[in-house]
Amino acid sequence: MNEDIVVTPEWLAANRDEVRVVDVRDAWEFDGIGHVPGAVNVPFDRFRSEAGDEGMLPGAAHWTELMEAAGIDADDRLVAYDDEHGVFAARFLVTALLYGHRDWHLLDGDFSAWNREYETTTEATEVAPSSYEVREPESSPLVDFETVRAALDTEAVIVDTREEWEYEEGHLPGAVQLDWRELVDEESRGLKSCGELESLLADRGITSDRRIVLYCNTARRISHTYVVLRHLGYERVDFYEGSLTEWNERGGPLEGSEVE
CATH class of the missing domain: 3.40.250.10 (Rhodanese-like domain)
Known part of the structure; x- marks a missing residue:
């Protein structure tokens, strides 16, 4: 971890x-x-x-x-x-x-x-402009449409981090549903305990020994899940930035109640 x-x-x-x-x-x-x-x-x-x-x-x-x-x-x-x-x-x-x-x-x-x-403040923070340099990441989790489509025919776990009703309306073939909010404790507002997280994930077949491919609608919700999985020590986590926005635009296959 x-x-x-x-x-x-x-x-x-x-x-x-x-x-x-x-x-x-x-x-x-x-x-x-x-x-x-x-x-x-x-x-x-x-x-x-x-x-x-x-x-x-x-x-x-x-x-x-x-x-x-x-x-x-x-x-x-x-x-x-x-x-x-x-x-x-x-x-x-x-x-x-x-x-x-x-x-x-x-x-x-x-x-x-x-x-x-802890204390908070409404006072403005003094900021001195910096000189920022964009760099190539040491390793990138990004995967594209073709990579995700190919992953459908592998042992990879495709994870839909949206709500259950969204999943039921239409999802990638074979994807498991994991609402990102299931990882959060509503009372503390922080992450659930490591034991709870690992049990919840294992119940969906989302284990650290497998390749995980994350998607949602616009890559916001998968960002949280990605950080949590990295926190837990998962190493093979693919991040489908285009998510369903691109998937639908490119005619990717779907399963669900509203899919003809």
């Missing part, structure tokens, strides 16, 4: 001066409700683009502008959070990974968990 990918509020409180904290909530939440002291704001809608490099990625030039405006360097140790159980923050971190950022972490339990125990 790689416990360092997901960090606790306690860990962040002890190491806040050593990391770059990124809040991906809307600006009005960051400014009006408050944020972790020293955090910079990179709202979720700023790093999403249907006209990006791959699927929903924002494009290298736009990503560079965002990082430089936020004062983030390519070698900074990032800790990201939102107030939605980490799903938007995870999308930020996977985007950073795909643009070559190598030190990234998700705050377990999101802003609400932090706010229960």
Whole structure:
């Protein structure tokens, strides 16, 4: 298990001066409700683009502008959070990974968990613009349409991270359904215990010895699942960035109640 990918509020409180904290909530939440002291704001809608490099990625030039405006360097140790159980923050971190950022972490339990125990502020964080360098990732989990289609005929576990009703309407042939929110404890807002996670995943045949292929609609929800699987030590996790948006556009096969 790689416990360092997901960090606790306690860990962040002890190491806040050593990391770059990124809040991906809307600006009005960051400014009006408050944020972790020293955090910079990179709202979720700023790093999403249907006209990006791959699927929903924002494009290298736009990503560079965002990082430089936020004062983030390519070698900074990032800790990201939102107030939605980490799903938007995870999308930020996977985007950073795909643009070559190598030190990234998700705050377990999101802003609400932090706010229960630690101070927040509405004061603006002073930011000195940086010079950010997009790099090739050391290894990329991205897979394309053809790779996913070929995986349908292998022993790979195709995982649909959407809600059950979405899955029932239409899903990739042979895919198992795992709503990403099943991995989260509603009360603590953080991840379920490792034992609970491993049992839940094993019940769906999602085990670390198998190749896992993740998809949803637009690659947001699979970002959270990807981070969780990496946290648990899974090594063969494919990330289908195009997800069902591209799959449907390209006429990929589907199974489900609304599939003719």
